[in-house]
Amino acid sequence: MLINISVVLLFAASFAGILAGKVHRAIFAMLGAVLMVLLGLVLDFYSQEQALRAIDFNTLGLLFGMMVMVAVLKNTGYFEYVAILIAKRTKGNPWILLVALGTITTVASLFLDNVTTVIIMAPVTILIAGILGISSIPLLMAEALLANTGGVATLVGDPPNILIGSAANLSFIDFVVNLGPIVLAAWFVTLVLIRLLFREELAQQPSNPEALQALDEHEALKDRTSANKVLILLAGVVVLFFLHSTLHIQAGLVALIGAAATLFWLQPDIEEVMEGIEWPILLFFAALFVIVGGVEASGLLDLVGGSLSDLSSEDVILMGVALIWVAAIASAVIDNIPFTIAMIPIIQAIARPGLDITPLWWALALGAGFGGNATPIGSTANIVVVTLSEKTKHPITTRIWLRNGLPISISTCVVATILYVVFFGILK
Amino acid sequence: MDQIGHWMKREVVSVTPDATLREVAALILEKRVGTLPVVDNGGTLVGTVSITDIVKMFLPDFVAVMDEIDFVHDFGNLENASVEDRQRAKRLHVSDVMEEPVAMEEDAGLVHALSVMEKHNLRDLIVIREGKLVGIASQVDIGRAFLTEFTKETGPLYT
Numbered sequence: 001m002l003i004n005i006s007v008v009l010l011f012a013a014s015f016a017g018i019l020a021g022k023v024h025r026a027i028f029a030m031l032g033a034v035l036m037v038l039l040g041l042v043l044d045f046y047s048q049e050q051a052l053r054a055i056d057f058n059t060l061g062l063l064f065g066m067m068v069m070v071a072v073l074k075n076t077g078y079f080e081y082v083a084i085l086i087a088k089r090t091k092g093n094p095w096i097l098l099v100a101l102g103t104i105t106t107v108a109s110l111f112l113d114n115v116t117t118v119i120i121m122a123p124v125t126i127l128i129a130g131i132l133g134i135s136s137i138p139l140l141m142a143e144a145l146l147a148n149t150g151g152v153a154t155l156v157g158d159p160p161n162i163l164i165g166s167a168a169n170l171s172f173i174d175f176v177v178n179l180g181p182i183v184l185a186a187w188f189v190t191l192v193l194i195r196l197l198f199r200e201e202l203a204q205q206p207s208n209p210e211a212l213q214a215l216d217e218h219e220a221l222k223d224r225t226s227a228n229k230v231l232i233l234l235a236g237v238v239v240l241f242f243l244h245s246t247l248h249i250q251a252g253l254v255a256l257i258g259a260a261a262t263l264f265w266l267q268p269d270i271e272e273v274m275e276g277i278e279w280p281i282l283l284f285f286a287a288l289f290v291i292v293g294g295v296e297a298s299g300l301l302d303l304v305g306g307s308l309s310d311l312s313s314e315d316v317i318l319m320g321v322a323l324i325w326v327a328a329i330a331s332a333v334i335d336n337i338p339f340t341i342a343m344i345p346i347i348q349a350i351a352r353p354g355l356d357i358t359p360l361w362w363a364l365a366l367g368a369g370f371g372g373n374a375t376p377i378g379s380t381a382n383i384v385v386v387t388l389s390e391k392t393k394h395p396i397t398t399r400i401w402l403r404n405g406l407p408i409s410i411s412t413c414v415v416a417t418i419l420y421v422v423f424f425g426i427l428k
Numbered sequence: 429m430d431q432i433g434h435w436m437k438r439e440v441v442s443v444t445p446d447a448t449l450r451e452v453a454a455l456i457l458e459k460r461v462g463t464l465p466v467v468d469n470g471g472t473l474v475g476t477v478s479i480t481d482i483v484k485m486f487l488p489d490f491v492a493v494m495d496e497i498d499f500v501h502d503f504g505n506l507e508n509a510s511v512e513d514r515q516r517a518k519r520l521h522v523s524d525v526m527e528e529p530v531a532m533e534e535d536a537g538l539v540h541a542l543s544v545m546e547k548h549n550l551r552d553l554i555v556i557r558e559g560k561l562v563g564i565a566s567q568v569d570i571g572r573a574f575l576t577e578f579t580k581e582t583g584p585l586y587t
Contacts, residue, residue, distance in 0.1 A: 077496075080499075084499075122493070123490070123493040123494050123495075124494070126489050126490045126493050126494075127490035127493075127494055127497075127500070129489075130488045130489050130490040130506070131488075131490075131500065131503075131504070131506070133504075133505055133506075136489070207505050208504040208505040208506065210502070210504060211502045211503065211504030211505070211506070214500075214501045214502030214504075215499060215500060215501070215502075216499045216501060217499070219498065219499035220499045388493055391489070391492045391493055392489035392492070392493070393489055393512075393513075393516070394489075
C-alpha cells in the first residue's frame, strides 16, 4: 500500500511538472526518473537493472538514427532547394503554393519526424511568403497540420507511433495498411478545411511574383553530392522499413544502419552532426521510460488494469472509439509523448485471452495524432511553427490557431471515428 | 594607464524608455550619433538603443529565420519599406526595442574598456558613476586615448 501511494504521488508529481512546462520537460522527467529509481531501491520494488531494462532502446535507436540522417541532409540545403523549385512552378498562386508546400512537408513527415520536417520547411516558407508579399500564416499552419495528420500513417512519422509500434510489436507495413486509408481521407479533409478557413488570406494576390522567379534553387543547394548520397541511403532505409518485420530486424536497427552508413559514406564533421541531434528529446524519452517502468514494477498497473478489464466491455471497437476521443482531447491540451507512454501499459493491461486489442493501438495513434492539431501546444511541430512565426511581423496567435486548428482537429477525429468503425468493426 | 572618464564625452544625448521610435530616429539623425543610452526619469541607465536596433524593424521576416540568404537575388517590392512597417515603427517605443545596457564605471582602465567593447561588439561605450549615466566614449575616443599613451611610451617617430 505504501509502495502504491508513494508511486502514484511521484508519478503524478513528475507528470504535473512535465506538463506545467515551467522547467524544461526533459529536466523534470530526469528528476522524476532518478527519484523513481531511488524510491524503488528504498521500498524494494524496482531495481537498477529493471530501470535500465525499462528504457526502450528500439525507440531511442529509431529516433537517434533518423536524427543523424536528417542532421546531415539538413546542412546540404536540399529542402530549401525542393521548396524553391516547387514554389517557382506555382507562379506564386497562394492556394497552389500551400498545396505544394503542404504536400512536400507531408511526404517528408511520413519518413522523418514531423518536428524536424517543420523546423526545416518553416524558415524557407517564411522566405517564399515574404518574397511574394503574402501572409505566411496559412502556409505555416498548413505545413504543421498536414505533417501532423500525414505522420500518423507510418511507424516513424510521429513519436507516439514509434512508441506504439515498439511496445506492441507492430511493423511499418502494419501501420501503412491499417492507418494509411484513414489518414489519407483525414489529410484531404484537412486540406479542404484549410482552403475554407483561410479563404480570405488565400485570395490575396502576391505583390511580388517576379522576385520569386529570381530565387536560385541551385544556389540554395549547397552540397549536391552529399544530398544525393543521403537521399540514396534514405531510400534504402525506407525500403528496409517496409521489409523490417519480414527480415526480423527492428525498425530502430534499420535507422541505426542508415545513420552508420551515412556517417561512413559522407564522413561529415561528427561534432557538427551531433549538434544537430535533439538530445533533450532522447533524454526525455529515456527518463519517461524509467518513470513508467517504476509504475509497472510497483504492481500498480495490474490494479488499474484489473479494474479496467472489469469495466471494459468485450467490444474493442467501442473501446477504440472512446480511446480516439480521449487520446485526442488529451493530446490537444498536453504533450502527446508522455500521454502515449502512460497509455501503453494501460492498454496492455486490458489484453486478455480471446480479446484482440490491436485495434486499440490504432485508436491511440489516431487520437494522439489528430488531437494534437487542435491547439498551438498540441504537438511539438505546432510549437515550432508558432515560435518561428513569433519572430515575424505576423505571429500565429493562440486565437488564430484555435479558430482554424480546432475545427480541423474535430473534423479529422470524426472522419477517423467513422472509418475506424467501418474498417475495424463492420468490414472485419 | 589612463581611465575612460578622462576620455569620454560628457555631453550625452539620451532618451527615455517611453520615447517613440520616430522620435529616436529623428534624434539620431540630428545629433549624428549611433547609440543612445536609455535612462529612466531618475537618470539611471536602463538600456541602449542604436541605429541597428531601429533599422532592423524594416528587414523582411525571413532575414531573422534563414541561416543564409545569398541565393535571394531580387528583393523586388521589399525594397520599398512597406507602409505597414512605417506605421508599426511609429507605434513602437524605445522600451520595445532597447537592448540590455553594457556600461563601465568611469574609473575603469582603457585596456579593460577596449576588451569589453571587443567582446560585446560595441561601437560606443556608456560610462556611469554608481549606475547614473555620466558620459559616452566611442571606439575612436578610446582608441585615440590608447594610441596617445602608446606613442608617448615609444617616443617620437621622426626626430
